[in-house]
Amino acid sequence: MRCQLQTLARIVSVVRTTAGGRRPSSKAISRTMSTKSTGLMFQVKVNPLTGNSEWVVIEEDVDDVSPEPMLATTSYLDMLNDSPRNRAYRTAIDKTVSKHSHVLDIGSGTGLLSMMAARAMRNDDLKSSNGMVTACESYMPMVKLMKKVLRANNMNDKIRVFYKRSDELEVGVDIASRADVLVSEILDSELLGEGLIPTLQHAHDKLLVENYQTVPYRATTYGQLVESTYLWELHDLYNNEKNVADGIHLVPKGKESILRVKPQQFDMHCDALGEEIRLLSEPFKIFEFDFWKRPDSHGETQVHIKATDDGTVHAVISWWVLQLDEEGKIFYSTSPKWINSPLPNNGSPSSYSGTRDWCDHWKQCVWFTKGKGLPVCKDEDVCMDATHTDISISYEFNAQSQRSEVDHHELSTQDSHITLSPERIAIYGDNHWRLSMLKAINYALKGKESPLCIIADDSVFLSVAVAHVSKASHIISLFPGLGDKGSRYLQAVADENGYSMDRVQVINTRKRQLTMNDTHQNKVDLLIAEPFYFGAEGMLPWHGLQFWSKRTMLDSMLSEDVRIMPCKGILKACAMSLPDLWRSRRALENIEGFDHTMVNTTLGACGSSSECPCLPFYIWQCGETEKLSDTFTIMEFDFMKPLSSCQGKAKVEFTEAGVCHGFALWIDWVMDSSTNIVMSTGPDQRYWKQGVKLLAEPLKIVQPGKCSTVIEAYFDSSSGVLSVNSS
Incomplete structure (x- = not known):
């Protein structure tokens, strides 16, 4: 064991990358790593009290899956609950895969796409299949879970599973021949962030025949110019600080970029901004990525956009449309709901259902315009340069007025730069x-x-x-x-x-x-x-x-x-109706004909045998929401005394009729009790995530004022874990 731990110490900073395998999610709190030389698998967790990362050993048995919801912080459950996505993939795979196909599934997850492919082979002219399916997945907990799913669906002898990234697969060693069909879903909200381009490049060069077929077939990114004070406040601390007369200069003149957000696209549920967004252009096409040919690592395009109104461009909101079949009849879009026709050329294929369901695994993306924004006049031609690398997409407006003082002083403060989240920039302003x-x-x-x-x-x-x-x-x-x-x-x-x-x-x-x-x-x-x-x-x-x-x-x-x-913290809560969030976290049953009930506990699904874990969300971005009770206090943390375990409970009186899906939880930090200065992080505050404790089953409130429940919390000072339960 000592030698094994020494091996771990040498590689502790190395994390498996995602070329050819789905990453757990940017929201994931834990990471997993294995050392094939020792046969051990480790998961890194953040200690809530120290902020330090700690590595713990996970069971080695490949066929066993932890009974704990160890994957609850990933996006898998939300993705598997996305019925339009599942239906689009199933329809396209049925059209593309034949009984003779050799299908390669990259980033297999629970094996859903692999099972769809294996079934499509059998369905072809109703005869037995002589094709094959190769599935590769680089995230060990998912490999273990996938094998369990395959066994439950009698698919384990029809699909070869490799615990590898796709760029570790070798023809002639792992697989006998190149594949002629590629199925994959290694897409994030920006499209490229999960390593789509390098994965496709390697597969094209090493793993696929010359004229291979692919599901999906193509992805197209779109954008729209918008004006929004809220989005401006998320990045321009310098100009916001000008409106604050407290004498403190976090970003002094000449050092405007010393506190900044990273120049990248940020994923966000833009529908939640509602009337706070003014559209300043029609949607425009930016990039097109064909999955059926080798993509380039770098690309540039210049987009000419006609302004539809006077205003200030504070951001570019972007999304993508996935064409899953070669004929162009099966689509999936991540567009905001204000887009009436998210399909190319205003097409209306029968398999597209219109407005998509709310989901958290794919959102829109926001690119902030520099400084105060770009002033535009109606009918003005706005020139935008778009660039993509192998993992990201960025924009730049080709206008002299867009150049800000940040550019001139970039080098002078380079060593002092601190990159913060957009929400933190907004708080400081x-x-x-x-x-x-x-x-x-x-x-x-x-x-x-x-x-x-x-x-x-x-x-x-x-x-x-x-x-x-x-x-x-x-x-x-x-x-x-x-x-x-x-x-x-x-x-x-x-x-x-x-x-x-x-x-x-x-x-x-x-x-x-x-x-x-x-x-x-x-x-x-x-x-x-x-x-x-x-x-x-x-x-x-x-x-x-x-x-x-x-x-x-x-x-x-x-x-x-x-x-x-602060002198104390107060754990607050409120009963909530959260139908969209609950739907995305509900227990899985049959997905396009395949049983997934065995993954619910590991993914932390609502309605599964175990308690639903508390997870962090921006309540205001969780789709449809409604408060069903007044705010109530569960427990307090007294910082005037040393750390200690504590507990509390509260009776929740429902004040509104509706369906309760769970509770929003947060902490109010009492800065000074005598003057009642309290900094709340509740759902009315957009800059902080709240904890959400979903119920196993929704509770229908018919008679508010006559219906109540009890919620309890316990804080363990030895581990820093706060557990919440309701009855």
Whole structure:
């Protein structure tokens, strides 16, 4: 075992890439890795209290699947509940595959497409098949699950399964000959992010015959110019900060890109923005990718777009349309619902059902226009350059007015750049949030002449704000996630915010424990956090309880009259009707004729034998939603005391008739109890994800006011796990 663990230590930073296999999802909290030399499989999980990654051994038995919902954080369940997708693939595979076919299924998942192909061979002229299906999947938990599904459907002797990426398959070694039909579904919301192009390139060169057939046949990306103040606020901190008169400059003039979002497309449920979006163009075609021929790694096109109204282009919203068959009669689209005809040439093939169901595995994508946006006039010709690499698509407007000051100062602040999520950029530009934080800071500093202040999270705002407000303070920023990047940032903006770095120190507590030597034997007067931990934005709200753990580790260093901000956290909840989300997470039964009931527990499905796990979602992007109760408190976390296990329960009184699908949960951070400064992360706040606890079965509320239920929560201080149950 020691040798095996040493092997793991050497490769711990290496994660299997997705060429030829579906990745768990960008939402996944855990990753899996195997070492074929040792025969072990490991899964990395994030410790909620430390933020550190920890590797744990998973059962080696390939034929066994964990009874725990270990794949609940992936997109597989949502994808398998997408009936239009499943129906489109089944119809196209039935048309394409014959009894003599050799089918290669890349990124097989549960084996659904492979089983469709094997069945299509038997259906061909109703005679037995002499074809074959080769399935490859690079994610071991899915390989184990797929084999279980194949056995349950009597397909295990008809499909050869390889635990490999497709670029690891060899003709003459793994498979006897090249395949003549390729089926795959390695697409993300942007289309290319799961390695579609390199996977197709390798398959074309090494695994497929010259004139192979493929399902899907083609994908086309489309876009539309939009104006939206909300989308602008998600990326332009510099211009939003101009409207805030608190004297703090997170992005000073000349350093506009020092805090920024990554220049990429961001997936988002754009239908949720509703009337907040003004359309400034008709939909336009951008790129076309043919699956039946070898794709290029790089492509460029110039698109001329006619503006349909006066306004400011804040973003490009894009989507794609999948043509699954060669004849062009079977389509699937990820277009927003305002697109009346998402099909090319306004076609109306019979197999397209119109408006697609809400699903979370494919959304639209948003590309932010630089700075304040691009002003346009009605009927103006807007020139846009589009570029794709082998994994992404980007845009640039060919207009002089689009060039912003960010471009001129890009190099001068390169070493100090911090890339944040769009939601974090919007929070830092929110006037109400900043004023509330500053009010709490001023109260905490009241009566402190030269306080020692520790910023216990990754908040650059708090570090700058305390240094700006209290000229005599000494500040230690822990920056557990930002580390040296945070230090360079504070140095870069010091002059514009009126502090010198001799008062500010960055000590990364992931590298070592803070001691009294670091404080020159002085006790801590002020311990504060938002809390915000870099890289944890997509996790459950109570991931912020890292703050409680750090406060506990520093307990012996705190002064008797220390002020702690936040002083407590309150776990809040609300009963919700979430029909779209529940449908996407419901237990699987028969999918296009194939039994999938055996995967429900592992995928964390609603209605399965195990409890539905709490998962992070932006409630406002979850399709149709409705509150069915008032907000209620389940339990409180007292940060004035060291970390401890705690529990709570609440009786939920339903105030509205409807169907309850579960509960939204979040934490309200009480910054200062005496002045009632509370930072809520509830569903009315768009910048934070909430936890969602779905019911095993929906509960119909006929008589509000006469119907109630009980919800309980338990926080385990040893593991950092918060469990929620309802009765």
